[in-house]
Amino acid sequence: MSEQLVRIEALHKRFGSNHVLRGIDLSVTKGEVVCIIGPSGSGKSTLLRCVNMLETPSDGKVFVDGVELTDPDCDLDRARTSTGMVFQSFNLFAHMSVLDNITIALRKVLKQDRATAEAKAEKLLARVGLAEKATSYPAQLSGGQQQRVAIARALAMEPKVMLFDEATSALDPELVGDVLRVMRELAEEGMTMLVVTHEMDFARGVADRVVFMDGGVVVEDGHPDQVIGNPREERTKRFLANVRERD
Amino acid sequence: MGLSRRQRLRLVRGGIYAATVAALVLILLAVDWGALGGALFKWEIVKDQFPDILTNALRNTVIFTIFGFAGGLSLGLLLAVMRLSSVKPYRWFAATYIEVLRGIPLLVTLLILGFGIPIATGWQWPNPYIQGSVPLALVAGAYIAETVRAGIEAVPRGQMEAARSLGMSYTRAMTTIIIPQAFRIIVPPLTNEFVLLIKDTSLISVLGVTASTLDLARFGRNGVNDTANATPLVVAGLVYLALTIPLTQLAAWMERRSKAGRR
Numbered sequence: 001m002s003e004q005l006v007r008i009e010a011l012h013k014r015f016g017s018n019h020v021l022r023g024i025d026l027s028v029t030k031g032e033v034v035c036i037i038g039p040s041g042s043g044k045s046t047l048l049r050c051v052n053m054l055e056t057p058s059d060g061k062v063f064v065d066g067v068e069l070t071d072p073d074c075d076l077d078r079a080r081t082s083t084g085m086v087f088q089s090f091n092l093f094a095h096m097s098v099l100d101n102i103t104i105a106l107r108k109v110l111k112q113d114r115a116t117a118e119a120k121a122e123k124l125l126a127r128v129g130l131a132e133k134a135t136s137y138p139a140q141l142s143g144g145q146q147q148r149v150a151i152a153r154a155l156a157m158e159p160k161v162m163l164f165d166e167a168t169s170a171l172d173p174e175l176v177g178d179v180l181r182v183m184r185e186l187a188e189e190g191m192t193m194l195v196v197t198h199e200m201d202f203a204r205g206v207a208d209r210v211v212f213m214d215g216g217v218v219v220e221d222g223h224p225d226q227v228i229g230n231p232r233e234e235r236t237k238r239f240l241a242n243v244r245e246r247d
Numbered sequence: 248m249g250l251s252r253r254q255r256l257r258l259v260r261g262g263i264y265a266a267t268v269a270a271l272v273l274i275l276l277a278v279d280w281g282a283l284g285g286a287l288f289k290w291e292i293v294k295d296q297f298p299d300i301l302t303n304a305l306r307n308t309v310i311f312t313i314f315g316f317a318g319g320l321s322l323g324l325l326l327a328v329m330r331l332s333s334v335k336p337y338r339w340f341a342a343t344y345i346e347v348l349r350g351i352p353l354l355v356t357l358l359i360l361g362f363g364i365p366i367a368t369g370w371q372w373p374n375p376y377i378q379g380s381v382p383l384a385l386v387a388g389a390y391i392a393e394t395v396r397a398g399i400e401a402v403p404r405g406q407m408e409a410a411r412s413l414g415m416s417y418t419r420a421m422t423t424i425i426i427p428q429a430f431r432i433i434v435p436p437l438t439n440e441f442v443l444l445i446k447d448t449s450l451i452s453v454l455g456v457t458a459s460t461l462d463l464a465r466f467g468r469n470g471v472n473d474t475a476n477a478t479p480l481v482v483a484g485l486v487y488l489a490l491t492i493p494l495t496q497l498a499a500w501m502e503r504r505s506k507a508g509r510r
Contacts, residue, residue, distance in 0.1 A: 054408050081414035091409035095428050105413035108423060150409075157413060 003030045004063075005161050005192050006051060011060035013046055020046050022216035024060070028161065033193045035203035035224070038213035039239055044196045047213070048165050051194065052083040065160045081109065084154030088166040090146040092138040092153070098125070099134040102153045110157070117156075124152040128182050144175030148182055155186075162186065164195040200243060204228050212236045285476075292478040296470065303459065304466035305486055311379050311448040311462060316441055318384025323391025328421065330396050341392065348389035354450050357382045361454040375460045379451035387444055394436045398429035431505070438498035442491045463487060 006028040013021040020043045028034050036044045049055040050062055053069050053076055062069045065082045093101050102121035106112045112120075125131050128148040138146055147167060154162060164183065168176045180202050187193055187206050197203055203210050203224055210227040212220040212235075220233045231237050250258070329341035348356065360382040365371055372378035402425050410420035449464030456465055463483045470479025 052412055054412065077411075077414050077416045080412060083412070085409075085412040087405055087409060089403075089405050091403075091405035093406060093409070093424055093428075095431065104423065105410075105415060108419055109414040153413070 004028070005030050005032075005065055006194065007061075007063040008047070008051070009061040009063075011047070011050060011062065012058045013043070013050060013055060014058045020216050021050070021057070024216075024218060026211065026218060026221070028192060028194055030160075030192055031190045032208045033187045033191075033195065033206055034209045034211060035195045035197055035207040036211045036213060037197065037200070037203060037228075037239070038219075039242075042213045043216040044213045045165050048085075048163050048194060048196050051161075051163055052080050052085055054085075077109075081157050082160045083163055084157055084159035084161070085163045085165065086147065086150050086154055086167045088169050090138070090143070090150045090170070092146050092150055094138055096137075097134065098130070098136050098138070098141070098149050101138070101149060102156050105153070106156055120156055121152070124155055125149070128152050129178070142175060143171045144178045147171065147179045151179075151182055151186075161192045161194060164193065164197065166196050166198065168197070168199060198243070200228060200240070212239065214239065287477050287481050289476055289478045292470070292474050292476055293482055295474075296466075296479055296482045300463070300466055300482060300486060304461050304463045304483070305490075307460055308445065308448050308462045308490075310376060311383060311451055312441070312445050314376065314380035315383035315387050315444050315448065318380065319387025319391050319440075319444070320437075322384060322388030323395050324426075326388060326392035327395035327399060330392065331399060345389045345392050348386050349393075353383075353386050353447055354453065356386055357450055357453060360385070375454070375456065378454055379448070379460075383444065383447060383451065386447075387440065390443075391437065391440055394433050394440060395429065397436075398433035399425055401432050402428045435498045435502040435505070438494055438501070442494050442498075445490055445494075446487065 004027045006026070008024055008026045011021050011024040012019070022043075024043075024047055026034075026047075036047065038044050046055055050057050051064065051069075053062070057070055060070065064079065067079050067082070068074060069076065069079050092098075093104065096104065099118060099121050102124060103112075103114070103117035106117035106120065107114060122131065122134060125134055128151055130145055130148055130152070133141060133145065133149070138149070141149065151162075151167075167183070168179050171179065176199070180199065183193070183195070183202070184206050195203075195207070205224075207224045209222065210224045211218055212227055212231070212233070214235050220227050220231060220236045226232075227236065228240065231240060326341045326344060329337040330345070332338055332341075357379075361372070361378050372381075406424050406428065407420055410424045411417070415423070448462050452462055452465035452468075456462075461469065463486055467480040467483030470483075471477055473479075
């Protein structure tokens, strides 16, 4: 089982009296792309945020790359460098240029010198198709461009796992494609990814596994053709029917 | 009456204008301008204020203000971070400090620290600048802390989450990501704090002053005693305005610009 990069055991999360995650078991092996789908309020974002401990689980264990993050003695700052996260609202540092957004953690956390960090940032910017935007500020970029910078920023830390929290939900429809393309390329290069998404085509085309969550539990977990194409559970069928109606 | 609503409003407004103009004319006619000018703005006395009011009094006011602000800003930053800390005793200390120092008039704090402490302990303030600036900084710190806290809270939560997700510690995220953005937000209110502080320095002279540590207000009061004429106070007031109006205008301009810059 050593190739399990992420392992979640009996995870619970309560916000006051609101029991959001009700016992989740989930693991992701190296190189696997797992998409988490489900209605809003099902706990899928909370689950993702527990993987890098942005939310502290109420109960249960989270392991990333063999390190137990839920261990009270765990050095979380260090452990978090093995996960990269991309947020729905991009969260680029508004007071910094694109280049500084990507290099700041390399320099301050990994203690790389500026030249090394910037060379790496420029390579990553080219990879997400934004080489010419290095000196721009986030407010000068479109949402899609900001999100691609955010992906480059996360990748710069060379994480073992990438977490995508509804990365395209805040984008205008015509900008979604560019971000999904970058995500697809990343998957093809063998990056391990845990993706919370509403993009069913992406989940079906890219994911190795699809997890359907509802009411704080995993309802169905399997190959995308099965979960999306031929769901076993009534709740999954209903959700997918609603999604198709919207499209 | 056959007047429409709009016509009535116009009539009322015209009446108000007419009454205002009439009142102004009455004042202009009733006041003895020669006597008033002689008591409030006598040219020979105005000239006598210079250059001392600038080289001595203004200089001291600026020194008190800058020391008070530098100290208050450092303290305010520390208190704001404590106020937002997850460590309860820090929060309690900061909250209590802010409540107490903002709840007591500056004059009282000045007297307690400037006179009370030396009387109680036998310890003497090393020099009048420190004696005046330290209480000023301690009080300014309480006000600035609340401004800084509001600024930090105005930075979107996602900025902290993104920083932490990249492996930054809380302190690192605060210093490199959150506080720099908070400061952009609070520059206009901080400028207003600075203006308040300029005016508050006028209270320092209750601690007693020597000829070399007079501030603008005390300089004006001494001038009134010397000349039996209010002109020195009016001149001091004008010098305060020469300091404060450009700063409030600057703050207003920065506020407009930051509003326009927000998308």
